[in-house]
Amino acid sequence: MELENNTRISGFLLLGFSDDPELQPLIYWLFLSMYLITMLGNLLIIVAIISDSHLHTPMYFFLSNLSFVDICFTSITVPKMLVNIQTQSKVITYAGCITQMYFFLLFVELDNFLLAVMAYDRFVAICHPLHYTVIMNRPLCMLLVLVSWVVSILHALLQILMVLRLSFCTELEISHFFCELNQVDQLTCSDVFLNDLVMYFALVLLATVPLAGILYSYSKIISSMHSISSSQGKYKAFSTCASHLSVVSLFYCTGLGVYLSSAATRSSHSSAIASVMYTVATPMLNPFIYSLRNKDVKRALIPLLKVYSTKQSVVLDAEVLRIKNTRLRVFETLIS
Known part of the structure; x- marks a missing residue:
């Protein structure tokens, strides 16, 4: 793609995982299967929560929102990759790349905030059980989700506005299966100091604040569990947050693993493979974690x-x- 040195470019090339024609059918069916499992699992969680009146509680309200975000999160990247493999084309338009980056940033931040909100819900349920229904009322739950959406939308919009000011070189190959912000920044001919400053500051701020909230909530939960005398009471308290803790660990460990492996290897291809864990595998596993470890969800699914x-x-x-x-x-x- 011989393109001029300006922002009015036609598109980028998504190199994906491999150029080997023999591997393309395997990659296609593997990701199609994972995508369909993700869609089916999360849709079942949403339908089960809507259809069962016993699940009309704050905890499951947040879970249904998380499942919806996971569906959107996966749908931003995987379908385009499947279409490219099927059509044997690696091109994504400039507008398509910008759109993909925007929604990817939006939904990954929503995942982040919703996990923090769910941790707060578990904190109130275990540490203040007598005041749970008063504190976690419907207006507050709606407000927490609304604030999560607004902050995520504004963050994604800020990052995209920073990208739109950049000029790009003639080398427009992205060694990834989707338009990732850091990868696109590396293709620019412009000075990216301000972009990097905004990107890393926002990343640190918006990642550490929810994570700090999660850690604080669970520190209080653990302290509260120590005060419970019976082992049965401790087990019951732990079982109410075990699924959420598993999802939090999976989300943050895979996300951190991507950036650590990327920094260690300096390989975009290795980063693309590692990104599969939190962009595809994590949304696929979340419904299984909640359904297999949660009796209420299993009872609603039957x-x-x-x-x-x-x-x-x-x-x-x-x-x-x-x-x-x-x-x-x-x-x-x-x-x-």
């Missing part, structure tokens, strides 16, 4: 699965009956 299996059985029986009637009509025609 009727949905029964309804689905019943509908499938009715459809199958109707199809079998149609085939039998067709064969009977054919037989009657032959003997008449």
Whole structure:
């Protein structure tokens, strides 16, 4: 792509994981399977929470929002990669790249804030159980989610406005499967000092504040659990936040692993492979963590699965009956 040294470029090349034609079908079906599992798992969580009145609580309200964000988070990157593999094209337009970066930043920050909000919810439930319904009222829950959206939107908008001021060189190959902010910054011919300053300051601020809130909440939870005399009471208190703690560990460990591996190897290709963990694997695993470790979610999912299996059985029986009637009509025609 021989392009001039200005911001009016036609697009970028997403190099992805491998140029080997034999590996492309494997990569395609692997990521398609992971994407479909992510969509199905998170949609089931959302439908189960909406359909079961017992799950209309702050904890599951935040969980349904997290599942929705995970669906959007994965949908920003994976479908474009699948289309590129299918069409054997690596091109993403300039507008498409900017849009992908914006929504990727938006949803990754929303994941970050929602995990912090869920930690606060568990803190109130365990440390102040008698005042839980008063503190975690519906207006506050709505406000916490709204603030998370507003801050995430403003942060993503700030980062994109900083990118729009850059000029790009003729080398427009991104060694990644999506337009990642740091990768795009490396392709510019402009001075990126201000961009890097804004990017890292916002990253540190918006990552450490929610993480500090999560750590503070769990420090208080652990202190409160020590004051519980019975082992059964301690287990019950721990089980209410075990799923959330697992998701938090998975999200932050994989995200931190990406940036540490990127800094250690200085390889964009290695960074792309590591990014799969928190962009694709984490949203896919979240529904399993919450459904397998949470009795309330499993209880809500069972009727949905029964309804689905019943509908499938009715459809199958109707199809079998149609085939039998067709064969009977054919037989009657032959003997008449």
